[in-house]
Amino acid sequence: xxxxxQNSAVLANVPQPAGTKPMVEARKIWKSFxxxxxxxxxxxxxxxxxxxxxxxxxxGGKSTLLRCINHLEEIDRGRLFVDGELMGYRQHGGKLxxxxxKDIARQREKIGMVFQRFxxxxxxxxxxxxxxxxxxxxxxxxxxxxxxxxxxxGQVGLADKLDFYPAQLSGGQQQRVAIARxxxxxxxxxxxxxxxxxxxxxxxxxxxDVMKNLAKGGMTMVxxxxxxxxxxxxxxxxxxxxxxxxxxxxPPNECLVNPREERTKLFLSKVLA
Amino acid sequence: xxxxxEALPPVPQAQEPPGWDDSEAIDAIPLRHxxxxxxxxxxxxxxxxxxxxxxxxxxxxxxxVIQTLTAPFVLRGVVVTIELTIIAMVIGVAGGVAxxxxxxxxxxxxxxxxxxxxxxFRGTPILVQIIFWGFAGSLYPTIFLGLPFTGIVFGHAAxxxxxxxxxxxxxxxxxxxxxxxxxLVRAGIISVDKGQYEAAHSxxxxxxxxMRLVVLPQAMRVxxxxxxxxxxxxxxxxxxxxxxxxxxxxxxVQQAYAQNFKTxxxxxxxSIWYLxxxxxxxxxxxxxxxxxxxxxxxxxxxxxxxxxxxxxxxxVTESKGRPNSGRG
Numbered sequence: 001x002x003x004x005x006q007n008s009a010v011l012a013n014v015p016q017p018a019g020t021k022p023m024v025e026a027r028k029i030w031k032s033f034x035x036x037x038x039x040x041x042x043x044x045x046x047x048x049x050x051x052x053x054x055x056x057x058x059x060g061g062k063s064t065l066l067r068c069i070n071h072l073e074e075i076d077r078g079r080l081f082v083d084g085e086l087m088g089y090r091q092h093g094g095k096l097x098x099x100x101x102k103d104i105a106r107q108r109e110k111i112g113m114v115f116q117r118f119x120x121x122x123x124x125x126x127x128x129x130x131x132x133x134x135x136x137x138x139x140x141x142x143x144x145x146x147x148x149x150x151x152x153x154g155q156v157g158l159a160d161k162l163d164f165y166p167a168q169l170s171g172g173q174q175q176r177v178a179i180a181r182x183x184x185x186x187x188x189x190x191x192x193x194x195x196x197x198x199x200x201x202x203x204x205x206x207x208x209d210v211m212k213n214l215a216k217g218g219m220t221m222v223x224x225x226x227x228x229x230x231x232x233x234x235x236x237x238x239x240x241x242x243x244x245x246x247x248x249x250x251p252p253n254e255c256l257v258n259p260r261e262e263r264t265k266l267f268l269s270k271v272l273a
Numbered sequence: 274x275x276x277x278x279e280a281l282p283p284v285p286q287a288q289e290p291p292g293w294d295d296s297e298a299i300d301a302i303p304l305r306h307x308x309x310x311x312x313x314x315x316x317x318x319x320x321x322x323x324x325x326x327x328x329x330x331x332x333x334x335x336x337x338v339i340q341t342l343t344a345p346f347v348l349r350g351v352v353v354t355i356e357l358t359i360i361a362m363v364i365g366v367a368g369g370v371a372x373x374x375x376x377x378x379x380x381x382x383x384x385x386x387x388x389x390x391x392x393x394f395r396g397t398p399i400l401v402q403i404i405f406w407g408f409a410g411s412l413y414p415t416i417f418l419g420l421p422f423t424g425i426v427f428g429h430a431a432x433x434x435x436x437x438x439x440x441x442x443x444x445x446x447x448x449x450x451x452x453x454x455x456x457l458v459r460a461g462i463i464s465v466d467k468g469q470y471e472a473a474h475s476x477x478x479x480x481x482x483x484m485r486l487v488v489l490p491q492a493m494r495v496x497x498x499x500x501x502x503x504x505x506x507x508x509x510x511x512x513x514x515x516x517x518x519x520x521x522x523x524x525x526v527q528q529a530y531a532q533n534f535k536t537x538x539x540x541x542x543x544s545i546w547y548l549x550x551x552x553x554x555x556x557x558x559x560x561x562x563x564x565x566x567x568x569x570x571x572x573x574x575x576x577x578x579x580x581x582x583x584x585x586x587x588x589v590t591e592s593k594g595r596p597n598s599g600r601g
Contacts, residue, residue, distance in 0.1 A: 070475055102479050109477030119472035122568045123490050125577045133476035136486055146584075162584070163577035165568035178472075185476060 021084050023048045023189050023220045024069055030077035031064055038064045040244035041078070046222055046237070051215040053231040053252070054224045056241040057267060062224045065241065066191050069222065070111040071104055082111060083188055109137060112182030116194040118174040120166040120181070126153060127162040130181045138185070152180040156210045172203030176210055190214065192223040228271055232256055240264050338538045342545065346529060350522035351546055357442055357511045357521055362504050364447030369454025374484060376459055387455065394452035399445070400513055406445040407517030410436050442514040442521070450507060457499050461492030493565040501558035505551045522546055
């Protein structure tokens with residue numbers, strides 16, 4: 001993957017079989033909260049197995065864009081497709097129909113999400129957190145779900161914390177449980193909403209390592225983060241959002257090393273200072 | 274770390290040995306709380322004097338109280354009181370959860386129905402409701418099963434045969450409790466963090482599953498203490514059904530003192546039983562709170578330990594090559 005990102009002078013150069021459909025295709029997304037316009041016609045295309053990093057100042061719209069992808073926020077204008085499916089609506093005879101919550105839930109099954117505040121279920125142990133959705137949503141057998149949960153927690157380095165409650169785990173450990181929980185649904189796409197922002201500085205590394213391994217393993221990821229180092233190392237593409245628009249986007253060794261836009265330079269100088 | 278230490282100015286060494294043994298923990302004489310001892314003594318004395326005067330008062334008739342504590346009519350009343358409390362609370366909690374979920378649902382019809390129900394049942398006195406349900410039988414002397422306004426009837430029965438004082442009491446207490454429980458459950462649901470819904474939704478959980486698996490178990494932790502309070506309150510409220518001869522403890526005691534005029538001794542008997550029952554309930558509440566405090570309280574590893582043991586057992590079974598029995 002690291003070789004690949006070096007090769008990918010342009011995003012389109014990431015090797016893709018001909019005719020591959022994008023995993024995420026956001027076209028001209030507009031979103032407002034009351035009078036506040038948060039997104040103003042944002043485009044985003046993420047191909048399968050790519051890691052895409054969204055950067056930008058607070059309030060720039062990057063988290064909102066991420067939350068629109070799995071329809072936690074409804075968009076006002078534009079179209080958002082995940083794996084070729086229009087999110088949240090059914091198109092029929094040139095008209096859009098709102099989907100039932102049940103059908104939206106089915107769409108979300110293939111999109112894992114990791115939150116800034118972890119949002120683990122506090123009344124369940126680590127292993128119960130991970131196996132809850134496979135058991136209850138995908139109706140997996142309990143033993144199978146538990147084994148898979150144990151395997152995933154081992155994968156994120158928590159094999160010895162299976163029966164711990166979230167309150168007994170450090171922030172970094174909780175976030176890794178949260179990643180395992182999202183992976184347990186075997187998602188095609190993983191969304192990370194500032195996954196390391198609530199962590200003590202010394203715990204950031206353990207979470208980033210898990211994410212790097214995921215990216216190298218071929219997972220499609222959209223990551224909102226301030227970790228420029230992470231973006232440089234694993235991202236196939238980055239986009240800087242500010243004021244609800246994409247200021248600059250492209251491969252990390254262009255955008256982050258020799259940015260074209262003044263705004264990007266300013267942002268990077270502040271973040272890296 | 275060591276370089277940091279070296280950078281610090283040297284700590285001045287004490288020239289003389291301290292005037293105490295610094296290898297031992299502090300062993301001081303605790304502060305005496307004389308006021309507490311004096312006030313406790315006064316309270317105990319007053320309590321003793323009160324009990325002594327009751328014990329030696331011939332009108333209280335202690336031997337009658339002791340003898341009546343286990344009289345059949347009292348025990349029958351106790352059983353009915355417990356039955357009423359349990360059934361009314363089951364209806365109340367189930368109805369309360371349903372009403373709370375309805376009130377918080379985006380569906381305006383459900384919302385309005387729940388609001389109207391709570392408005393009515395919380396807004397009229399429980400005594401009025403008990404008497405109403407007690408006499409509802411006279412409102413409709415016969416009960417039909419059929420389609421309204423069509424004349425199609427599958428069967429009918431005299432109301433009195435289906436609907437006695439016990440059923441009326443349960444309806445009155447249960448339906449009233451549901452209105453109060455709904456507000457408690459709603460408070461509990463609201464206390465659960467929004468991020469929990471988002472996490473559940475992003476895992477593909479539907480609204481119902483999110484509620485059942487994620488939100489309600491966490492809400493329970495907040496709901497249990499006030500709900501225990503409601504249960505204890507309910508146990509005592511059952512005494513009100515004596516107005517429709519609900520055959521509970523209070524009804525039976527009342528009927529007894531209406532005949533033998535031993536009012537105070539019989540009220541003592543009832544009070545002792547009510548106190549005993551509420552005391553037992555407080556113990557039950559403690560265990561319920563502990564169960565729903567999973568992941569929050571002191572006993573947070575208990576459930577986890579069970580799972581760990583189960584896992585260890587499974588590992589042993591698998592290493593012996595036997596087929597896995599599944600749920601262990």
